[in-house]
Amino acid sequence: MGANTRSKVLPWLAALATLVLLAVLLFVLPRQEDATREPPQREEKTAAPASNTAPPPSPSAPSAPPQALAAVATDAGVVSDTPPEFQPSAEPGKHPVDLAKLRERLPGNLYWELGVPTKDPEVQRKRAEDGKHWNDLYGKVLSGTATEEEIRQYYDHRRKVSEDYISFASAVLQEYGSQLPDQERGLYELSIRMHRTRLEEMPGQLDDALARKLTQDQRRKEWNGK
Numbered sequence: 001m002g003a004n005t006r007s008k009v010l011p012w013l014a015a016l017a018t019l020v021l022l023a024v025l026l027f028v029l030p031r032q033e034d035a036t037r038e039p040p041q042r043e044e045k046t047a048a049p050a051s052n053t054a055p056p057p058s059p060s061a062p063s064a065p066p067q068a069l070a071a072v073a074t075d076a077g078v079v080s081d082t083p084p085e086f087q088p089s090a091e092p093g094k095h096p097v098d099l100a101k102l103r104e105r106l107p108g109n110l111y112w113e114l115g116v117p118t119k120d121p122e123v124q125r126k127r128a129e130d131g132k133h134w135n136d137l138y139g140k141v142l143s144g145t146a147t148e149e150e151i152r153q154y155y156d157h158r159r160k161v162s163e164d165y166i167s168f169a170s171a172v173l174q175e176y177g178s179q180l181p182d183q184e185r186g187l188y189e190l191s192i193r194m195h196r197t198r199l200e201e202m203p204g205q206l207d208d209a210l211a212r213k214l215t216q217d218q219r220r221k222e223w224n225g226k
Contacts, residue, residue, distance in 0.1 A: 096179040144216030
């Protein structure tokens with residue numbers, strides 16, 4: 001009986017871990033911008049898009065059970081390593097969070113596209129493609145080769161992701177916080193804090209990206225004029 005209950009709870013822990021992994025990545029990725037920039041005099045010749053592979057999560061993030069960490073995170077979201085679907089249920093011993101109820105409350109939330117566990121290969125394929133698209137665009141933003149429209153599109157997407165994950169985690173805590181184990185409640189609270197920090201930093205990052213594009217455009221003109 002205990003093993004059956006655990007098998008029902010672990011998939012939900014996997015969903016929670018993906019939520020925190022995304023927050024960690026969105027928090028860490030922009031801090032690598034300075035390290036990826038070339039010196040000004042060489043930037044035009046050597047700048048290249050960032051790798052499609054997102055950097056690993058920050059080692060400072062709290063750990064979860066091994067089964068809950070079986071996920072590959074991208075800048076756009078999380079591609080789950082095909083854990084079993086969480087089945088909302090009112091039966092005793094099951095996880096208290098009712099995903100069906102939350103989906104009704106937050107119908108357009110990006111968590112349903114990016115984070116909720118799924119075994120559907122089509123959904124997994126789409127998540128992988130979306131992740132590659134946003135990572136490629138992030139490389140263009142860093143190298144100064146993205147258009148202004150692409151830069152704004154990238155940061156609008158990141159803002160939407162953070163806002164939606166804050167909404168989802170806040171709804172879980174509001175509805176079920178008193179029923180959750182301390183570790184799970186703490187992970188949701190951590191996700192909210194990190195996404196709020198991400199939103200606070202985003203205007204400055206957008207300004208930096210636009211300024212970097214302007215500098216690159218000017219250098220191209222000078223280069224082509226020689």
